Amino acid sequence: xxxxxxxxxxxxxxxxxxxxxxxxxxxxxxxxxxxxxxxxxxxxxxxxxxxxxxxxxxxxxxxxxxxxxxxxxxxxxxxxxxxxxxxxxxxxxxxxxxxxxxxxxxxxxxxxxxxxxxxxxxxxxxxxxxxxxxxxxxxxxxxxxxxxxxxxxxxxxxxxxxxxxx
Numbered sequence: 001x002x003x004x005x006x007x008x009x010x011x012x013x014x015x016x017x018x019x020x021x022x023x024x025x026x027x028x029x030x031x032x033x034x035x036x037x038x039x040x041x042x043x044x045x046x047x048x049x050x051x052x053x054x055x056x057x058x059x060x061x062x063x064x065x066x067x068x069x070x071x072x073x074x075x076x077x078x079x080x081x082x083x084x085x086x087x088x089x090x091x092x093x094x095x096x097x098x099x100x101x102x103x104x105x106x107x108x109x110x111x112x113x114x115x116x117x118x119x120x121x122x123x124x125x126x127x128x129x130x131x132x133x134x135x136x137x138x139x140x141x142x143x144x145x146x147x148x149x150x151x152x153x154x155x156x157x158x159x160x161x162x163x164x165x166x
Contacts, residue, residue, distance in 0.1 A: 001150070006030075006043045009064035013042040013076045017150035024142040025093035027114035029066065031121055032090045032145075033073055033130070034152040035082040041149030042077055044069040048113065049120035066120040074128055089130050090154050090166060092145050094118040094137040114138065134166040 003019045006012045008028065012020055020043040022030050033042040044063060051065035062068035077087060094114035118137045125132055134154065136143065141160040147153075157163050 001148075006045045008045050009047055009069075011042065011044045011063040011069055011073055011076070013040065013073070013080060014149040015040055015080060017148070020147040020149060022145050024144050026095050026142050027093070027117065029091055029093035029114070029117040029121060029137070030145050030147075031066075031070060031073065031125075032092075032147045032152075032154055033077055033087050034090075034149070035077065035086045036088070036152060037086050038080070038082050039150055040077060040080050040082055041147060041152065042073045043145075043147050044073050046117060046121070049116040066117050067124055070121060070124040070128075074130070084129060087128075087130050088133045088152070089121075089125050090134040090136075091118055091121050091132055092136045092154065092156055092166070093143055095139050095141060095143070136164075136166050 001017050006020050006022050022045050029046050031044045046066045046069050047064045049066045051068040062072055094117050096114050136156045141158050143156050143158050146155040154166050
């Protein structure tokens, strides 16, 4: 089966069976969208919760932000013939890391980016009526994922918990 690496701020929609993989997710999140009937899957590797619409630089990279990336993913899936009622989502990542001294990052903005990414993703998906059928979020450890666009299965890999399917 074909494999494709999905890098930071990238969105990939696979029309043929493909294993879509991310690099390590820290506070970033991965969103998978899957239409079981069409066997079409999308993966977004998202950095931040909200796009700054006043900043022209961010508008050219809408895969970077949860709010605009999910909209773009849904649009691409609809253009590929997917019905919104058939799409299901999974959210992975959104960790909060600790400093080596064992104390949490004192900047509340940094500490909450992962949590805000997850919250924003849930809100946008709900607006589209797309159910979130699995979550593997939070914690103080990174993850990477392997998303099989033929089956919709997502394997989450961590050094802390090994491999598991969600």
